[in-house]
Structures are given as structure tokens and as C-alpha cells.
Amino acid sequence: xxxxxxxxxxxxxxxxxxxxxxxxxxxxxxxxxxxxxxxxxxxxxxxxxxxxxxxxxxxxxxxxxxxxxxxxxxxxxxxxxxxxxxxxxxxxxxxxxxxxxxxxxxxxxxxxxxxxxxxxxxxxxxxxxxxxxxxxxxxxxxxxxxxxxxxxxxxxxxxxxxxxxxxxxxxxxxxxxxxxxxxxxxxxxxxxxxxxxxxxxxxxxxxxxxxxxxxxxxxxxxxxxxxxxxxxxxxxxxxxxxxxxxxxxxxxxxxxxxxxxxxxxxxxxxxxxxxxxxxxxxxxxxxxxxxxxxxxxxxxxxxxxxxxxxxxxxxxxxxxxxxxxxxxxxxxxxxxxxxxxxxxxxxxxxxxxxxxxxxxxxxxxxxxxxxxxxxxx
Amino acid sequence: xxxxxxxxxxxxxxxxxxxxxxxxxxxxxxxxxxxxxxxxxxxxxxxxxxxxxxxxxxxxxxxxxxxxxxxxxxxxxxxxxxxxxxxxxxxxxxxxxxxxxxxxxxxxxxxxxxxxxxxxxxxxxxxxxxxxxxxxx
Amino acid sequence: xxxxxxxxxxxxxxxxxxxxxxxxxxxxxxxxxxxxxxxxxxxxxxxxxxxxxxxxxxxxxxxxxxxxxxxxxxxxxxxxxxxxxxxxxxxxxxxxxxxxxxxxxxxxxxxxxxxxxxxxxxxxxxxxxxxxxxxxx
Numbered sequence: 001x002x003x004x005x006x007x008x009x010x011x012x013x014x015x016x017x018x019x020x021x022x023x024x025x026x027x028x029x030x031x032x033x034x035x036x037x038x039x040x041x042x043x044x045x046x047x048x049x050x051x052x053x054x055x056x057x058x059x060x061x062x063x064x065x066x067x068x069x070x071x072x073x074x075x076x077x078x079x080x081x082x083x084x085x086x087x088x089x090x091x092x093x094x095x096x097x098x099x100x101x102x103x104x105x106x107x108x109x110x111x112x113x114x115x116x117x118x119x120x121x122x123x124x125x126x127x128x129x130x131x132x133x134x135x136x137x138x139x140x141x142x143x144x145x146x147x148x149x150x151x152x153x154x155x156x157x158x159x160x161x162x163x164x165x166x167x168x169x170x171x172x173x174x175x176x177x178x179x180x181x182x183x184x185x186x187x188x189x190x191x192x193x194x195x196x197x198x199x200x201x202x203x204x205x206x207x208x209x210x211x212x213x214x215x216x217x218x219x220x221x222x223x224x225x226x227x228x229x230x231x232x233x234x235x236x237x238x239x240x241x242x243x244x245x246x247x248x249x250x251x252x253x254x255x256x257x258x259x260x261x262x263x264x265x266x267x268x269x270x271x272x273x274x275x276x277x278x279x280x281x282x283x284x285x286x287x288x289x290x291x292x293x294x295x296x297x298x299x300x301x302x303x304x305x306x307x308x309x310x311x312x313x314x315x316x317x318x319x320x321x322x323x324x325x326x327x328x329x330x331x332x333x334x335x336x337x338x339x340x341x342x343x344x345x346x347x348x349x350x351x352x353x354x355x356x357x358x359x360x361x362x363x364x365x366x367x368x369x370x371x372x373x374x375x376x377x
Numbered sequence: 378x379x380x381x382x383x384x385x386x387x388x389x390x391x392x393x394x395x396x397x398x399x400x401x402x403x404x405x406x407x408x409x410x411x412x413x414x415x416x417x418x419x420x421x422x423x424x425x426x427x428x429x430x431x432x433x434x435x436x437x438x439x440x441x442x443x444x445x446x447x448x449x450x451x452x453x454x455x456x457x458x459x460x461x462x463x464x465x466x467x468x469x470x471x472x473x474x475x476x477x478x479x480x481x482x483x484x485x486x487x488x489x490x491x492x493x494x495x496x497x498x499x500x501x502x503x504x505x506x507x508x509x510x511x512x513x514x
Numbered sequence: 515x516x517x518x519x520x521x522x523x524x525x526x527x528x529x530x531x532x533x534x535x536x537x538x539x540x541x542x543x544x545x546x547x548x549x550x551x552x553x554x555x556x557x558x559x560x561x562x563x564x565x566x567x568x569x570x571x572x573x574x575x576x577x578x579x580x581x582x583x584x585x586x587x588x589x590x591x592x593x594x595x596x597x598x599x600x601x602x603x604x605x606x607x608x609x610x611x612x613x614x615x616x617x618x619x620x621x622x623x624x625x626x627x628x629x630x631x632x633x634x635x636x637x638x639x640x641x642x643x644x645x646x647x648x649x650x651x
Contacts, residue, residue: 037588037596041451042459093458094390094499122501178588178595180451183527183637450585451596460588 001350003213009355010243010345011209013158014338018195018202020148021334024163025170025195027147032167032174035142039124040178042095046073047123048168049081049114050102053157053239054128057102057164060235060333064169067330068176068190078110082117083377091122100126100171104146104160106134109371115139116376128167130160144171156246156355158341161239165334169194193327194334200324201335208321209342215319216346219302222274224251226267226301227340228260228292229278230285232333236278236306240340247348249357257285257292270299276340281309282329293318304343306336380407381509388423388497388504393436396425397492400478400508401485407510410483417475418506422465422499424472425506430492440496443468465498472496480510517544518645525633525640528577530563533642534628537614537621540644547619549648554611559601559635561610562642564627573630580604580634601634608632616648 013020046065048058058075065073076085081099089097099118103111106129115136118125127140130148137143146163154160173190176182182190219225225244229237237254244252255264257277267273275296279289293314296303303318311320321339326332348355357363382403386394404414416425429435444464453463476493478485487493495506519540523531537553553562566572581600584607590599612629615622631642 034593037590037593037599038449038461041588042461044458094461094501096459180586180595180597184595184598184635185638444589448585448587449589451588452581452586 001213001217003210006213006346006349008345008349009153010156010158010247010341012153014205014209014341017159017162017205017335017338018199020159021162021166021195021198023148024146024166028144028167028170029191031144032170035126035171035174035178037178039095039098040175042093043071043098043124043175044093045089045097046071047081047089047097047099048073048075048102049078049099049111050128050164051078051108051110053161053242054102054104054111054164056235056239056242057161057168058100059238060165060232061168061172061330063232063333064328064330065172065175067328068172068182069179070181071175071179078108078114082110082113083375087121090118090120094122095124098124098126100128100168101136101140102128102164102168103134103136104130104154104157104163106131106136107371108136109374111136112139113374113376116374120376126171128164130163156243158337161337162334166194169331169334190328194331197324197326197331198334201338204323205338205342208339211319211321212339212342213346215304216343216350219274219343220347220350222302223269223272224253224267225274225276226252226260226264227254227276227278228257228264228289229254230256230258230283230289232330233278233280233283233336236333236336237276239337240276240344243337243341243344247344247355248351248353250347257288260292261295265295265299270301273301275301275303276306277303278306278336279309279314280307280329280332280336281313281325290314304339306339308332379509379511380409381507382406383505383507385503385505386495388495388500388502390497390500391440392497392500393433393440394495394497395430395492396495396506397430397487400493403508404480404485404510405483408483409480409510409512412480412510412512414478414480414485414508414510415475416478416493416506416508418495418504420474420504421469422462422497423474423502423504424469424496424498425475426472426494426496427476427487427491428494429490430494431490436494443471443498447471459499461499468496468498475506515544515546515650516645516647517546518643519543520641520643522639522641523631525560525631525636525638527633527636528581529633529636530565530573530577530630531633532628533562533631537629537644541616541619541621541646544646545650546616546646546648547650549616549646551614551616551621552611552645552647553614553629553642554645555631555640555642557610557638557640558605559598559633560638560640561605561608561632561634562612563608563630563632564612564614564623565630567626567628580608580632583607595635598635604632604634616646
């Protein structure tokens with residue numbers, strides 16, 4: 001099989017990540033620097049919300065926010081934030097909490113609903129969107145535009161996911177700097193490292209694509225894909241799982257290392273379930289992840305490991321995608337979703353399945369149901 | 378019989394809210410002609426003062442001068458909340474959170490230029506203060 | 515003749531780094547015995563200070579007073595960060611260069627004062643220059 005004839009959107013996006021990262025970085029940095037010092041100081045708590053990949057970007061950035069700003073940061077599902085979270089959490093003190101709402105289009109009903117709820121109770125809001133003229137952009141107190149060129153290829157989401165993460169990281173750095181939790185020198189180094197880490201990893205992608213294509217051929221007829229990751233790497237696991245569904249409508253699950261050992265471990269036909277584990281050495285739960293990997297070995301599941309550790313750390317039966325170490329561990333979610341994006345893209349292409357089941361008109365109906373009625377509680 | 382009422386208000390950031398009329402209304406409702414009225418708010422980042430009510434720009438001057446004396450530094454030792462909160466505690470302590478007024482002929486005895494101002498040192502917030510009117514024995 | 519030399523240093527938060535020996539070194543290297551020495555930094559959140567040699571506690575007092583006079587407020591118009599905004603003002607007020615008199619191969623202030631590089635938004639990588647102007651003996 002010739003890999004070149006199985007080109008696909010996710011692969012193309014992965015290969016152009018470095019270029020888009022620079023575009024987003026240059027567009028976002030000057031906007032972030034305008035966030036007023038008083039309001040940055042008034043934020044006693046941070047919420048990050050959005051739908052789908054946007055919410056995952058919040059989870060991916062949790063470690064960054066907590067390590068750089070030292071402020072409690074809660075990524076929260078849009079439906080929980082807009083309909084379930086108690087009012088007591090909103091606007092209990094001036095300009096707090098700081099609520100960051102993410103939507104590429106800026107038109108998703110649920111995030112708009114979140115913004116309106118914040119306005120009603122006095123929380124501060126920042127929109128991250130590619131469309132500042134959107135409902136979300138107008139509803140939030142501040143709007144940061146990710147600056148991606150219109151009309152490029154962004155489906156299934158990958159570049160947009162990265163744009164959200166880069167923007168979140170830059171906001172975290174701004175907050176850390178204003179609150180003097182990081183010095184000018186550290187801030188400058190972290191900003192530089194953001195782009196440099198992406199560039200360093202980009203060099204690996206040609207080799208990754210080769211291996212992803214080989215794995216896709218072996219994995220295309222598996223029953224399901226099961227993803228495992230902790231803390232901010234949970235976002236990487238969940239994102240991989242989302243790509244399985246978006247790309248080829250596969251069956252998939254995701255969990256953290258601890259609960260996986262309690263629940264998903266017992267899935268039947270383990271030798272027909274592909275397992276993907278994100279296990280970085282600096283993750284506080286690294287030891288638990290290695291125990292989980294040992295359990296996967298006992299079950300004889302085909303397994304892909306995504307890690308910044310050496311290949312020799314893991315059983316030799318497993319496929320390891322080794323990433324360069326990030327100078328700041330919280331940057332890893334930026335890049336570590338790439339191997340499975342490639343695998344999912346190739347499986348869809350090999351099986352001849354269009355993204356988002358475009359071959360079946362029943363799925364088209366979701367277009368209308370996606371937004372739903374806006375309710376402000 | 379003494380009489381008490383709670384007055385609620387929605388403040389703005391560093392807002393100076395004239396509450397003279399509200400206080401006079403409570404005294405009138407109490408029906409007490411001679412005695413004292415005690416005003417107090419239960420907040421630590423707000424204050425109640427008497428100043429001229431004529432020129433609102435003068436109120437901005439008060440906030441600005443307080444800001445010079447007690448700047449919105451981020452390095453106060455009190456770092457539980459925010460710089461505005463930490464400075465607000467000090468401004469509130471200096472201005473005081475209440476006062477006692479003399480009630481005569483059914484009204485608080487204030488000069489023709491004197492107004493009672495609720496000073497917000499943080500905000501916007503939902504605030505309240507209490508007025509108790511006590512008749513002479 | 516004119517002799518100029520640039521030095522690098524890594525600063526810390528609120529750190530006053532003694533640079534007298536570097537200035538002496540530049541003077542020696544220049545071979546100039548009589549003239550004027552200028553020490554300057556081109557950063558706008560740092561400065562050069564000439565400070566008494568009477569005990570380390572003076573340095574602590576200076577840092578504290580500089581912060582008291584120009585507090586790291588959150589409401590400057592310049593909205594980079596409180597330390598940075600205050601740093602610009604400190605640098606402008608407290609000076610970013612000093613001129614010294616060189617006589618018979620000795621600094622006029624040599625017995626009583628030291629030269630310091632003052633950091634107002636550190637830690638950072640900084641540079642400063644020493645320029646010696648005058649005549650070789």
C-alpha cells in the first residue's frame with residue numbers, strides 16, 4: 001500500500017501545525033497583553049468552558065494555568081456551566097470568577113448561554129474565537145481572536161484545537177506575569193518555548209506518519225479504541241477518542257489510569273481493542289500509568305504509548321511514540337494528540353469512510369440540532 | 378421606641394453614593410422627633426462619610442486622594458483576596474463604616490452642604506447599611 | 515581619549531548588584547588617570563545608583579523606600595504588569611546613569627560610596643556600559 005494515496009485532512013493539518021501556530025501566536029499575543037491588570041488581579045478563580053474540542057482545550061490547559069498563575073482553574077462542560085453550576089460561584093466578588101469561553105465559530109448556543117449567565121451575575125468573561133463579530137465575541141467583556149485565515153481546512157478539528165490551547169497558554173502567561181508568579185525572564189522563555197516545542201516536534205511527524213500508516217492497517221478492523229490519560233493528558237486521550245468517532249465512526253472509550261483499572265480493564269475481547277496510553281514522565285501519576293500499561297500487557301491488547309520517556313521504559317511489544325521533552329511539562333498536550341490524529345485519519349481513508357458520516361444523510365440532521373434554544377438561568 | 382431599617386444599594390467600582398435622602402426617610406418613618414440616629418454598614422471594603430454633596434467631582438477627588446495614600450498595590454501582606462480588596466480594608470478603616478447623627482425636629486441635623494455618602498472601595502457589589510433611630514429618654 | 519566597555523549581568527527581584535569592581539576594572543583598562551567616568555544602563559526598568567558604604571541595611575532601606583514612593587500599583591495607565599509599570603517610573607526618577615569624577619587614578623567617591631546596578635523588574639539578563647573620558651597620565 002502506498003501511504004501517499006491515503007492523504008487526509010488530519011494528516012495535512014498535522015503537517016502544517018507549526019505554520020498555523022505562528023499565525024495564532026502572532027495574532028493573539030498583542031491582544032492578550034491588553035487584558036487590564038486590575039481585572040487580572042480580581043480573578044480569584046478561573047473557569048474554562050466550551051463544547052467538544054474547545055472544552056478539551058480547557059482541560060489541556062488546566063496544568064498550565066495552575067502552574068503559571070497559581071489560581072484554581074476549573075475546566076467545565078458547557079452544559080454544566082450554563083445550567084447546573086450554582087449562581088453562588090458567579091460574581092461573588094467584583095470581576096470574579098474569570099470565565100474563558102471558547103468557540104471557533106462563536107455561534108454555539110451553549111457557550112453564548114454561558115456568557116449571558118456570566119453577565120447576569122457579574123463574572124468577567126473572555127471569548128476565544130476566530131470570529132470577533134459572532135454572538136459570543138460580542139457577549140463577552142473581552143474577545144481574543146485566534147486569527148486563523150478564513151476558508152482553510154479545519155475539519156475535523158486539529159488546528160482549531162491547537163489555536164485554543166495556544167491562546168489559553170498565552171492568557172495564563174499574561175496572568176502569571178501580572179500577578180508576578182513568573183518573572184519577565186520566565187515569561188519570555190515560556191512564550192519562546194511554546195513555538196520552539198511545536199517546531200521541535202514537527203520534525204518527528206514525517207516518521208510518525210509512516211508508523212501511523214502501518215498501525216492504521218493493523219488497527220482498522222479492531223472492535224474499539226480505548227484511550228487512557230491523566231490530568232491535562234486526559235484531554236489528549238479524550239481528543240483521540242473524539243477523532244475515532246469523527247473520522248470513521250468507530251467505537252471508543254476514554255478514562256484516566258486509575259478508573260481504567262476499575263472499569264475499562266474488564267472490556268471483553270481485549271486482543272481486539274486498541275489501547276492508547278498517554279504517559280509522560282513528569283505527570284504526577286506516571287507510576288500509576290506504568291502499572292496500567294502492565295495491565296494492558298497482560299490483556300494482550302494492541303497498544304500505542306505516547307510519551308516523552310524513552311522507548312525502553314515500556315514493554316517492547318508496544319508501539320511507542322517518543323516526543324522530545326518539553327521544557328515546561330504543561331506544553332505537551334499541544335503536540336501529543338498528533339500520533340492518533342494520524343492513525344484515525346489513515347483508518348478512515350483506508351476504510352473509505354468520509355468524516356462525520358457524510359455518506360449517510362441521517363447524520364446531516366444534526367446540523368440543525370447542534371445549537372438548540374438559548375436558556376439563561 | 379427605637380426604630381431600625383436596612384437600606385440596600387447596588388454600588389459601582391469606587392462609587393460614591395449619596396444616601397442622605399434614604400437616611401432622612403428612615404428617621405421620618407420612625408416618627409421620632411428628638412434623639413439620635415446610628416448608621417453603620419457591615420462591610421470591610423466600604424465606608425460611610427459626611428461631605429459636601431453639591432459637586433460630584435469632589436467625590437472623585439476623595440477617592441483619588443485615598444488612592445494616593447493607599448495605592449492599589451499588589452504587595453500588601455493581606456493577600457487573601459485582591460489588591461483592591463486589601464487597599465479597601467485600609468480605606469474603610471480610615472473612613473469608618475458608620476456614624477451617629479443628632480435627630481432634631483424629626484430630621485438628622487445636617488448642614489446645608491452636608492450629605493451622607495456611602496463610599497465603595499471595591500465594587501460593583503450589592504451592599505447594605507443599617508439605620509437605627511433612638512428617641513430621647 | 516574615550517574608552518567604553520560593556521558588562522553583562524543576571525539580576526534578581528529588587529536586587530541591587532554591586533558593580534564598583536567592574537567600574538574600577540574599566541578605569542584600569544583604559545589607562546586614564548584624570549577625567550570623567552559615566553556608568554549607564556539603557557534599560558527602562560533598571561538603574562544605576564551610587565550608595566553609601568555604611569552597612570547592608572541601607573540597601574534594604576533603599577529598596578523599601580523606592581517601593582513605598584513608587585508602589586507596584588495595578589492601576590497605572592501602562593498595563594504591562596505592576597512591577598514593570600512601577601519599574602519604568604523608578605528608573606526615570608532614580609536615574610539610569612551616574613557621572614563620576616576621576617582624579618589621580620582614583621574615583622572621587624571611592625572611599626565612601628559604591629556603585630550598584632538596580633533591578634526594578636527582575637530577574638532579567640541586563641547590560642550596562644562604563645565610559646571613561648580623559649587623559650592618560
